[in-house]
Amino acid sequence: MSVFLSFTVLGIVFGAVYGLLAIGLVVTYNTTGVFNFAQGAVGMVAAFSYWELWQNEHWPYLLAIVFIVFVEAPLLALVVEFVLFRRIHGATVERSLMVSLGLLVILLGVATIFWSSPDVTRAVPSYFTQSDGTVLSVRLFGTNGVTLQYQQIMIVVVTAVVGVALGAFLRRARLGVAMRAVVDDPELVALAGARPHRMAQTGWVLGFMLAALAGCLIAPLVGQTGLTTTQLTLLALNGFAAAVVGRLRNLPMTFVGALLLGLATYYAQGYLPGHINAGLAAVLVEVVPVVFLFVALLVIPAARLAPAGRLAVRPPPRVVTARQSAAGAVLLVAAAVVLAAMAGATALATISQGLALGIVGLSLVLLVGYAGQVSLCQLTFMGIGAFTMGKTLGGDSWWGLLLAVVVSAAVGALVALPTLRLRGLYLALATLAFGAVMYSAFFDNSSVISDGAPVGVGRLHLPFMSTVSNQTELIEVAVAAALCALFIGLVRRSRFGRRLVAMSDSPAAFAMVGLSSVRTKVIVFALSAGMAGLGGVLYAGQQSSISANDVQYIGSLTLLLFVAIWGIRTISGALLGGLTAAALPVLQTHLPASLADLTGLAAGIGIVLLARSPEGILGMSWLTNRVRLPFGEAENELGLLSVEREVANAA
């Protein structure tokens, strides 16, 4: 009984904190139409700030909380709204999603810069402790009962008060009502005398304040032995799951979702059968929130989910011609041959890895750029490919490569099947959940991949060579990347490519010409995952192994962001995105320690650009008007040649 009670208490306390995060998410989503992927990261920054002010600067802890919730969070929200989100008001789902993912990467970068040095332990003591360090608590229901810490009671009370107050504000107050209206029709609200910008600002400020409060409340619970970035960003997923249960709209249901999630997590911890090993138990507990999110997405009927963003007319496409593709491919391989002869060891390795990631980037062009299906688990497919390669026939055979591509493609198709009816944001969340599950349950699971030891992956055998040198490996990767680039161009110009773009542009019209999106979606997922698997084989071959570290979900996000920053619908953008993702960590080692997270910084700058130019750097008008890129995307007229010829023929 007492075990049950204490797990119930823990579940409710954590559920309450998830609930605060989630209602912040819902409020922001409903006033701005943007799903803030960085909600958990805001909580993380708040938790670190709390430690900083209280433990490091010796502020009274209440003052620290008041400062963080009422000054720091609102200011941060206003800056974020002004710099990033004001520009993309009413943008496509994909675009606002990218920008909010970018914010997540930026905040992670900020946290890494300020709070990552390993020589400091960022321990946060409990609230309500006596001078001798005992945590104040009260005993309920006698000896068989449960101990309630004062801070646990405080967390639940604060959450309840905030929840009720927020509900009343949205239902009663003039500003609150206007905020609910603004998402349905900003122009109408503007006509009625309210100012949409003000509403959006309020939405962001409220969301950030709630996240900050959640961060301050949870800091002592998770930070007894020291706060870490990874542990805190995991919070984010829990908030997402609760928000989905509330259908991104309903605050009470969001709270219910959060409490269920908290309870499920702790009951799983408390009642796992004793005979399973500790490693597996830890995995199961970690996986609970993600599985909860995945199931919630699949079970909650689509029609009742809030509309996820609006459609906007995007600029016209630039279709690469066969000639441009071929020229680009030859150029790429030629450049690789020259570099192989000239570059030093580090550069060789970086470029090889960059091009391998570029192949994964190309798989994103196909899936996200053309078909409009946002995937946040591309590195998972990459990892599956590399893992299959490593486990087959000594890890360096061509048969292994073939099998790796087939297995990743099959997993891709399997992911596509249950998520068929999900679009935009919901699909992104489902793939994020899949990536996180695969990371915890497979790649980072010591019973699958022995503890901390990476799986060895060899390089592909070539005829007449006993070993494949770094130089040869670079050329090998470049040839593969060139072939993939040719393939993507071919697909885009094909009947299937037109079909992908059509499905992404208008699902209703797509069905109305007699096409079923089921087949198209499954095929494009399989193709894309297979290509990511190929990238994985080459990536792992370069460093001769694959480990859990290579396939974290944050890596999938970062790669997607860099490809989007260069241009998610361009072949050159994919390759440049891959090279960027590989080069930044290497460059970082040459920089002063104050720039501890170059990736976050670069993503930050890139995202500000992306908020201004939806087609990325390669799609910026000053560039497209002046420059001719190898794969030709920044060039408009040639892409239309085939049609023009047809016009002439018909006339």
Place this chain on the structure above:
Amino acid sequence: MPPDGAGPDRGNAAALAVDHVSMHFGGVAALSDVSLRAEAGSVTGLIGPNGAGKTTLFNVITGLQRPDRGSVSLGGTDVTRKATHTRASLGLARTFQRLELFSNLSAADNVRVGLEASGRAMPSAAMELLERVGVAEEAATPVSSLPTGSARLVELARALSTDPAVLLLDEPCSGLDERESASLGHLLTSLAAEGRAIVLVEHDTDMVLRICSTVHVLDFGQVICTGPPDDIRRNLAVQEAYLGHASEAGATGTGA
């Protein structure tokens, strides 16, 4: 719900038959007990004020929304539980009041997707269709940069790309000038003459009364009168004389 094919006209079933369809959004009846028939070779008009349920009826016919009650059949086949793309391959096509174009494709490619979907990928077919609706010179233009009127015509060409037996048109004239509307009227007549059943939703009442053989008037989700254009004209005249313009009546109806 009447059993499938129980009607007396099994042999020469209507190209499109809607029987006793009802549909609610929350407490609001968007459609109540609506029945209509569209015959091959004729243009059937559907008029009514904003929010009368015209677009909802199109959504029900095409399967984008499921009705609470009633049935839809195409050429005698009950399609009430069939997916949208299945209905399309049975010969149903439509245009949308709020344009649904493949905005990242050129006009020609928009049509080509439809042609390829129905297995008719002759290279010249796309141009022929664009010529027929009168936007051939825009073939290479990305549709996102077309003016609304031309974009509507591209959408019509795409709808024709599957060679439909039943064609639903949702306000095809909005965005067109008078001359373009007139030529669209001729086009619709000739499309009907090819043996297609056309259902036309249009605010341009004169045009509807000119080219349709039967007209249904929808208000608050109900068919309030049906008949040949002359009857409707007389009826409308009566309405306008005594009740004010029909379109003022439906201001509180649900969004269609």
